[in-house]
Amino acid sequence: MTQASSTTLGRNPANYSALTPVSFLKRAAHVFPQRTAVIDDDMTLTYGEFYSRSRALASALQGLGVQQGDTVSALCFNTHELLECHYGVPMLGAVLNAINTRLDAAALAFILNHGRAKVLIYDTRMHDLVRDAVATLATPPKLIAVQRDESAASDIDAGTLNYEAFVGNGDPAFEWEKVADEWQPIALNYTSGTTGNPKGAVYHHRGAYLAAMSNAMAMAMTPQTVYLWTLPMFHCNGWSYTWGVTAAGGTHVCLEKVLPEVVLARIRDHGVTHMCGAPIVLNMLMNDFHQQSARMDQPVQFAVGGAAPPSAIIQRGRELGFDIVHLYGLTETYGPSTLCVIQDEWRDLPVDDLARKMARQGVGLFAIDDVAVAGPNPGDFAPADGQTMGELLMRGNTLMAGYLDNPGATAEAFKNGWFHTGDLAVMHPDGYVEVKDRAKDIIISGGENISSQEVEEVLYRHPQVLEAAVVAMPDEKWGETPCAFVTLKKGAEVTEADIIAYCKANLASYKAPRKVVFAELPKTSTGKVRKNVLRDQVTGGASGT
Amino acid sequence: MTQASSTTLGRNPANYSALTPVSFLKRAAHVFPQRTAVIDDDMTLTYGEFYSRSRALASALQGLGVQQGDTVSALCFNTHELLECHYGVPMLGAVLNAINTRLDAAALAFILNHGRAKVLIYDTRMHDLVRDAVATLATPPKLIAVQRDESAASDIDAGTLNYEAFVGNGDPAFEWEKVADEWQPIALNYTSGTTGNPKGAVYHHRGAYLAAMSNAMAMAMTPQTVYLWTLPMFHCNGWSYTWGVTAAGGTHVCLEKVLPEVVLARIRDHGVTHMCGAPIVLNMLMNDFHQQSARMDQPVQFAVGGAAPPSAIIQRGRELGFDIVHLYGLTETYGPSTLCVIQDEWRDLPVDDLARKMARQGVGLFAIDDVAVAGPNPGDFAPADGQTMGELLMRGNTLMAGYLDNPGATAEAFKNGWFHTGDLAVMHPDGYVEVKDRAKDIIISGGENISSQEVEEVLYRHPQVLEAAVVAMPDEKWGETPCAFVTLKKGAEVTEADIIAYCKANLASYKAPRKVVFAELPKTSTGKVRKNVLRDQVTGGASGT
Known part of the structure; x- marks a missing residue:
């Protein structure tokens, strides 16, 4: 084969299209139209319905003037509405900005302003917060209210749209089109970082697709997967599982508030197989379930990110039927970028030794090319001795495009061809990294x-x-x-x-x-x-x- | 977010790299250096060794003058050498042309000539065939002999290299580089098609990566997967499982000849979990195992492609511990492009009814965007009535780049924005396609x-x-x-x-x-x-x- 001949074999509409996680929902709706896609307090959706509602949302947003590149912000709990936004918004080539529900009005206003939110979809239980934030904006977003609690916010402004009515007026057969370029932004996620003002990490469709596939495969997800939303969807789009669970054709089980008794009921009622969360969530649940001796009917995989799981928690988890794995990632890496892959021979270790192994952040996931620890000089790497600390570096296909309107911070984050995590780590002789000191501030x-x-x-x-x-x-x-x-x-x-x-x-x-x-x-x-x-x-x- | 601001967030070496299945081996060697990657008659390789040998092969081929875009042909049985070629060759940006071992000398000569093979790696048991084919070529390839049987081919030419010595002289720490463009060709696979001369379907790195991930996920492969090579690796690179099993970190079990007693021994000795093959292989094995009442110790998934599994075989498979699934694909689609996904409610059907359902070619795999049945006029589609026949069409990211040096056939295959399979199918009301009459010739x-x-x-x-x-x-x-x-x-x-x-x-x-x-x-x-x-x-x- 000569290069001349092979370059005539070009891309065409039949053999090339943008990678986008929206296609996972299209496929799931085609393959499993009657299978349960989403279980929420107020409704259960089949994949056919989930797809139709997402298309209707896209159609309605288009009617509101939302176009490719526009930002649609969402301030919602872990509900079906926020899942719908993960598909309806990118169907238009628009950018989903899922916002932390724990922010104050000033931080919310900063994000809405900086991200140039054209629309804000919000839960009416945060009405006062939204009102205070929006009042400070020169160009306030159009408001769409998710009214899940009838008692909340009776003083909603007359100009605010009602989410259910809005979606109800959309076209459930809306003909959305894939983005033309898989590098187009799909999401905008603000991180606090080390400086005072949050930075907006921009995700692209390609990275979201690959992160979703990679995370689904790392957790061995299948159509039998039942995923409980103990992790906020506003955290890196729920570590990409908003898309990954759909890719597998599994079931999303929504959860507004992580209360142990509610979590336990959902696990039992719906046969939950997978869940994720911060260490505080893991610890709280394991301790509570342990006190109740609440053993699981099926094995439940719990992926914890943010800190290593303590040995007592691993032990309690085992006794209760939880298989705990440790992930590491940042907003800039679409959530999980490394996984502490549990080697076969670790299974027989005493739990304290296992916990020491599992404290490591581990190895890169499928779409991460390289994980390295910087040495003292640019271009150097620390030896794999488990001792020498240096900044944890990464590169691969699930790194953000950059920070919105912040070329300085973007260049700094990506200097010398690596993404700089700001965390200090060591490289162990077996190629596992361990973060020793997180970004100090x-x-x-x-x-x-x-x-x-x-x-x-x-x-x-x-x-x-x-x-x-x-x-x-x-x-x-x-x-x-x-x-x-x-x-x-x-x-x-x-x-x-x-x-x-x-x-x-x-x-x-x-x-x-x-x-x-x-x-x-x-x-x-x-x-x-x-x-x-x-x-x-x-x-x-x-x-x- | 404005489009102006987002387009400044460009690709850089830290957040973008070519998708290539070679990275799966690099990752597996990093994560599982001591885990068994390949079991063959003559040797067992850990992932560390598999990667080192593949790098050494790349290094040695580079020393022989092989460059990006060059074709390296291989005429081998399902052995570790051919698996190594699937990584060592693309590490150089060269193109692997795995050739059907059942061809005659004229067909072999045609392929070597048409594909401009620079190197031919061949098993010495096919020495006479190779000699006859190469004798007819104006520019014969350099020959590298895989001598697995000492008694075979004592008359090998003095200029022919020995594969083991060749790899032994390569650098096991060779620093390969990812291709710069994921559209670069990775493989060249000849198909007979409906015309007399075979056509060379060109695969690109992107498609190979996505096909491998997609197939691994469709078969729920994990590091515990043990894959037996009952499917020839020269068939669409083993339906991408040459790369997909490695992506999962599973074990490849080689197999030179599909003899029931050998297959059974491998399944039992190595705890095989997955295998693939043509209907003749499935039928032969199920009938033989059934006669012997050879029940499996673990569930074994058997993916059959090429024709629907008959009900008697499904039944026998069930009794023996085989879970049979039906795939469909062509050389042009990297092997499997549709899967007859078994719906939960089918599980309880009488086996004859199940077989009727499973006779369908099914629904597109993850990287296939659309599967359609053409209507009578260009741009039309047949109604989803399970009755109206039309040509089966596809589009997505796991379609070949085109046929080598055959712009006419390439344009014909991709006309009107769809890949034309040449098979006649119907679309069932549930969105499953069923091929009713294959390309007639x-x-x-x-x-x-x-x-x-x-x-x-x-x-x-x-x-x-x-x-x-x-x-x-x-x-x-x-x-x-x-x-x-x-x-x-x-x-x-x-x-x-x-x-x-x-x-x-x-x-x-x-x-x-x-x-x-x-x-x-x-x-x-x-x-x-x-x-x-x-x-x-x-x-x-x-x-x-």
């Missing part, structure tokens, strides 16, 4: 990222605060909570409770410090606060530099 | 395509034959065999045995007619032979027009 509380800088900015705004630094403090329930170190201005008279109250008034409540220490801040010779010293003080140990 | 014998036109051409060369037409004749063992209708010249004196002997002397033996009928040929008003009439005569039924 981030506090992960109950699975939510809190930027210490954002908290510090509020503290600095307090009239009596001279200097402030915030670090993560270990917390049994939340994993971590913010601890503030504050130097007061001369003659200031203010208490710990005052400072906390001030933060709560100016931040989402979960971001406020739980503890405030009044002290001089240790600094480097160039005047930077030495947070590692503060961390040692909080944890009573050495955290590295 | 093809005879499928023991899983091998025989072009009736090629046989006719030989018949026409016989000095006493005036006219000839060949159609498929049902055969209990082979599925079909060729039946020739011949009109002799005036005064000719020749017997059925003479004609068959003549064909055997000029064709691969399996292509020779089993039966010759001396008769006038029925013709249309425009003088074309009415093969449907001949088919009716052979089958005793109506075959459609």
